[in-house]
Amino acid sequence: MTDANVTVHTEAAIDRIEPELHGHFSEHLGRCIYDGIWHSEDADGDGFREDVMTLLSDLDMPVLRWPGGCFADDYQWEDGIGPREDRPRRRNLFWSQDRSEVPEEPNTFGTDEFLEYCERVGTKPYLATNVGSGDPQEATDWVEYACYDGDTELANRRRENGRDEPYEVPYWGIGNENWGCGGRMSPEQYAREYRRFATYVGSMDNLMLDEELELIACGFEDHEWNHRFMEEVGKSSWGVEYPLDHLTLHHYYGRTMSVAEADEDDYDQFLVEALEMDHHIERIASTIDAFASTRDVGVIIDEWGAWHTEAVAETGLEQPGTVIDALSAAVVLDIFNDHADVMTMSNIAQTVNVLQCLVETEGDEAWARPTYRVFDLYAPHKGNEAVQTSVDAPTREVGDEELPLVGASASVDDDGGVYVTATNMDTRGSHTVEIDLVGDAGADVDAKVLFEGQEPDMVVDADNADEFAADDLDATVEDGVLTAELEPSTVAGISVR
Ligand code: AHR
Numbered sequence: 406m407t408d409a410n411v412t413v414h415t416e417a418a419i420d421r422i423e424p425e426l427h428g429h430f431s432e433h434l435g436r437c438i439y440d441g442i443w444h445s446e447d448a449d450g451d452g453f454r455e456d457v458m459t460l461l462s463d464l465d466m467p468v469l470r471w472p473g474g475c476f477a478d479d480y481q482w483e484d485g486i487g488p489r490e491d492r493p494r495r496r497n498l499f500w501s502q503d504r505s506e507v508p509e510e511p512n513t514f515g516t517d518e519f520l521e522y523c524e525r526v527g528t529k530p531y532l533a534t535n536v537g538s539g540d541p542q543e544a545t546d547w548v549e550y551a552c553y554d555g556d557t558e559l560a561n562r563r564r565e566n567g568r569d570e571p572y573e574v575p576y577w578g579i580g581n582e583n584w585g586c587g588g589r590m591s592p593e594q595y596a597r598e599y600r601r602f603a604t605y606v607g608s609m610d611n612l613m614l615d616e617e618l619e620l621i622a623c624g625f626e627d628h629e630w631n632h633r634f635m636e637e638v639g640k641s642s643w644g645v646e647y648p649l650d651h652l653t654l655h656h657y658y659g660r661t662m663s664v665a666e667a668d669e670d671d672y673d674q675f676l677v678e679a680l681e682m683d684h685h686i687e688r689i690a691s692t693i694d695a696f697a698s699t700r701d702v703g704v705i706i707d708e709w710g711a712w713h714t715e716a717v718a719e720t721g722l723e724q725p726g727t728v729i730d731a732l733s734a735a736v737v738l739d740i741f742n743d744h745a746d747v748m749t750m751s752n753i754a755q756t757v758n759v760l761q762c763l764v765e766t767e768g769d770e771a772w773a774r775p776t777y778r779v780f781d782l783y784a785p786h787k788g789n790e791a792v793q794t795s796v797d798a799p800t801r802e803v804g805d806e807e808l809p810l811v812g813a814s815a816s817v818d819d820d821g822g823v824y825v826t827a828t829n830m831d832t833r834g835s836h837t838v839e840i841d842l843v844g845d846a847g848a849d850v851d852a853k854v855l856f857e858g859q860e861p862d863m864v865v866d867a868d869n870a871d872e873f874a875a876d877d878l879d880a881t882v883e884d885g886v887l888t889a890e891l892e893p894s895t896v897a898g899i900s901v902r
Pocket of ligand 1: 432475476580582655687708717754755760
């Protein structure tokens with residue numbers, strides 16, 4: 406029996422799905438950088454882990470944010486350049502760089518390593534400057550060191566350090582969580598600091614660089630805070646009214662859920678929390694609209710993903726990689742598609758080993774997590790035109806909330822091919838889904854499915870990682886209507902042309 410109906414309005418375009426909606430975040434935290442991205446003993450001679458680099462390159466990662474997170478607001482970028490043996494070891498107020506509790510940073514991996522990594526992987530770099538304990542001069546010097554082609558001391562220092570050409574760094578974050586670890590500022594205080602930093606960092610592209618820099622302000626899940634920030638940041642006494650290109654917030658979910666102890670009720674609650682992403686995007690977009698326009702100031706979800714009770718400082722925020730986490734990523738990526746008209750980027754936390762990472766390592770082994778499979782399955786959406794999709798599906802009461810048991814989103818490519826992704830958020834049962842393609846759609850179907858026959862708490866490791874690869878999904882088409890059965894906690898990707 407069909408119990409869920411998805412209607413894809415192939416001619417009702419929302420907007421282009423920016424590839425950057427599939428971006429990533431990597432912080433000097435636990436084993437994300439050291440042992441994840443960088444591993445001096447194992448690598449091809451320069452410290453980069455080839456195995457991780459290959460997995461990330463295969464995914465066409467569009468953007469990578471670095472060096473934090475909270476780490477960014479206690480980081481002095483000049484510590485991480487020049488000969489590695491001369492770089493200082495520093496205490497870090499927030500995170501240790503392994504699984505121990507010692508919060509110290511060796512600075513082995515710094516600006517040149519990060520920017521070279523981005524070039525090798527083929528991703529755009531996004532640097533987060535230090536607003537909490539730093540100053541605008543430091544931030545502006547960082548832009549000059551990385552991006553300036555002239556004959557200044559800083560540009561020449563980059564050359565001495567082995568890099569002649571300036572790097573292309575399109576995205577510059579002005580601080581991180583400045584309402585919290587980035588200085589515990591009021592929104593007005595952050596807005597004033599933000600304007601100060603933006604004046605100097607933002608002037609670099611007009612005066613000295615060939616490329617445009619996009620400036621990113623860090624907002625909050627408290628939307629009143631964002632409102633007050635936008636109000637204050639616009640009080641510029643000259644010229645630029647809203648000196649920001651993007652406003653971000655961070656949304657983590659599942660923080661009271663233990664992966665080891667969770668049951669089906671916990672999974673329902675977890676998915677309800679993931680679905681709150683929709684509300685946050687709508688609220689931050691309407692805050693922007695109250696002062697500027699979402700065409701001029703884009704919405705970024707700068708950090709997002711599952712954060713469970715297992716992920717504590719002592720584990721370097723590590724938690725097992727499971728099917729249920731991957732399902733939540735699919736649900737969230739569908740939400741991003743539906744908001745393609747306001748969203749300019751999003752970065753899942755974090756790339757390797759930490760929180761809802763896509764890649765995990767242990768010793769000499771590296772493997773893709775189930776969440777990696779979801780990003781891979783959703784990749785055909787990147788660059789497509791998102792189209793309106795409505796879902797009529799059964800729901801389950803979860804406290805005061807309703808969990809829809811089936812979700813979906815869709816997009817159309819330049820040749821008219823339609824790509825639909827659908828999730829069965831029900832961990833207890835299967836659902837037969839009818840997908841009605843309204844408009845001019847073809848009949849040639851290629852359908853894949855993830856996680857059939859796998860329990861929501863199934864944990865990936867080096868030995869079973871291949872079992873999470875996509876399988877063929879049995880989908881029939883008749884008169885523009887596709888029918889498929891989705892087993893519990895599965896994710897489907899269906900191409901029709
Ligand atoms: O991703 C882990 C931490 O979560 C980041 O350092 C911080 O920005 C956020 O609170």
